[in-house]
Amino acid sequence: MGTHSRFDAFRALADRRGRPGVRLLDALTEEAAAGHAPVETWAPETASRFGLPAASALGPATFYADLAAPHGRRHVRVCTAAACFAARAGGHVSEVEQALDVATDHVTTDGEVSLQGVRCLGYCYAGPACLDGDTPCTGPTLADQLTGQALPCDPPIPAADATGAPVVLAGVVEDRDAWRAWPAVLRAGTPEQVLGEVAASGLRGRGGAGFPVAAKWAAAGRSPGTVVVANGDEGDPGSYADRLLMEADPGRVLEGLALACFACGGGRGVVLVRSEYPRALATMRMAVERARADGHLGRRVHGTDVDLDIEVVEGSGSYVAGEETALRGRFESSCP
Template identity: 55%
Template sequence: MSDLRVDALRRYADRFGHDLGAVRARLLAGDKTPAGQIATDNGLPAAAGSGPATFYADFTAPHGRRHIRVCGAAACTAASGGTQVADVEAALHVSVDKCRDDGEVSLQEVRCLGYCYAGPAALDGDKPCAGQDIAAQLTGTRQPQDPPITVQADCPEPVVTAGLLSTESSWAVWPEVISRSEPTDVLAEVAAARLRGRGGAGFPAARKWTAARTYPQPRVVVANGDEGDPGSYVDRLLMERDPDRVLEGLALASFAVEAEQAIVFIRGEYPRARERVEAAIRKAYDDGHFGPNVHGSGRTLDVRVESGAGSYVSGEETALLNAIEGLRGVVRPRPPYPVEHGLDGRPTVVNNVETLATVPWIVRHGGAAYARFGTADENGTVVACLSERFARPGAYEVEIGTPVRHLVEDLGGGLRDRAILRSVQVGGPLGGFLSPGDLDLPLSEAALSSRGAALGHAGIVAFDDRLTGADVLRHIWRFAATESCGECSPCRVGTSRGLRLAELDATTDVVRARTDVLRTLAAGSLCAFGRRVPAAIRSVAEVYGLEGWT
């Protein structure tokens, strides 16, 4: 690979033996030293500090002695009718991204805290508050609420939710596999299962693992817990309540790839998930699951946690790797792909948390057993997360191909308070929208894409008639403009321009400009984030009958 394709700061750090990650670690720890000075203290150019410090939202937001993060994402906006951020600002007498003059309270708007089932939500420090009276909870006139996630398996047998529903114990597979099996045995079962990634892209897991094995060791496996899709909270659920299953899946993937190093990357908005995963890792070392000579096999596996710092795009695998290395969390051009040249230049497999939590069941029961779930073309199960507007919100494991109507009406119970369903957003902020007349579609990538939506992370956010189509359209553009990493001009400029155009009447010139923006985003964006924006916008426009977005 040409040196021109490697970040200059990474080259500098490698050449002189300095640790780029040390700068980010001090920023995450709350070090108030200027970022440039932190970098020079570690023998690095000042840009190695100022780059991350000015990119990640958690570093750029002002912090008072009491720091509050309020969710402004889709599910919480639908839950409140779009008033939750303004309500909190008024109650606390502080504006978003500001700190009060006395330094006591600061407020930051974030996009998803994983409380989509109980929103609107906020984190008061690391303490969650959720519910319609969130402003009162934050002012102390009501007790903070932290509702648990309802979990149900509506499939022949729980797979991802097996531990949550107490049908299978964790660490039942790993000791025997590491002692008696070959890496290719695990790879063969995952290939037979036809398991696809559940993080949004849907890439076959076994194909990714096989590709990584064609490149020289040392290799790395990363569990992607940067669950940024508003509407989905399955990764938070698994990391907080069944971290052992995630770690066992990570261990099995590392074995299949023959990697000795594994990392769990957890978004900064999930402090309890980090705490629980770290505790589970310590116990796994104590029990001999990790470390040198795992269960007498002669193999080594070391696992650690890395934290995000507030960036949606850092959930994209190449941006995530940049974040771990201590760089700005922007997308890398591909090729080379991470399986060839990933973390610190090593072959790297990145799999989402839900994907890895599926692997222990597959290895225990066989790939063929898993392949029987779902449809002939898209097999397996998925955990669909229903938002607060449903009468019975929660995490429901279902087979791929389950009708969306069954989820919305039978499992979710329709909308609460006899509200009128106006639309459902499926597959995250850049997935797509379905009208009430589209609900008979199967929950599958092929069926949803035929209507301009996507399976994505299988989050389902319901919108009632308190929000207009124009409100929802602006929300999508605002999300896209705020969360664009800025690495490519079509997305950086296009999302901001799209937001401005959304405020204008649909004159001939405005419609032409909108069409140009959507076409440029789809054709020129570096990653799926920018390329998916046009489909999401057109989907909203079609469901709500908005003119001028073609």
């Protein structure tokens, strides 16, 4: 029996319930942000509103850190990852706890303040770091910034290019506009030509494995319903390249994703942004709207037969969120 003829219980349940997966995750996020009760008390009820079993909500609600963490009216996230730990030998965590009068991963008895320990906020160059709501605070005066005795410190990411011909950083260090290649490729190029140029360039993934990008794209096989995901969920020590690109040059990120979709035969792209990157999330969403307004996305893009749309999805605070099997439920549930 071929893989396409196997019974898929997940798809069958989603079809029976009207594919409520995305609405369930959104509802869980809203419930988590609204209070600090244990997930076991509200997740099953949330699932029942969508006609789903309790396990369908308890699974993500207990796995994803942002859903499982207690939330007060003021929610502070403190980085406990390697770079921030090294900056102060971990002492910044106890300083923040004393300043806010709450232990990490707890909420005050009045529900006013909560503190969540997270692993990386993308400020490895300026740590230790916190997010006070969506306001970054960094450096040795972290506790003073959180108590209002010092202004929030949010230094920009240092970026430089030594090649003399920047490609990835073209829009960051030289302010070069994005979306220059996309219209020309659509009108005169083919998916095979794009794959060929990517293969000839020797471009490799930057996640650590160095996997050839052309091989990864070719593996999609231009299958019907292909969805291409730009995974912005970095979290390794010293990694903030994704945050830099999404915040400083979101159009180039989207253009690269559009080209990948074209090469892979995908009519839909998704950008996954970590919840720990609120500025990147807002910037990417604005960039998508701008790209639609400029005609780079939508139906019959630039007068061709290509239909393409891109959406931006917020993560929920746990690292295993960007590879294809972990994303499957989210995006299959939202497909018509």
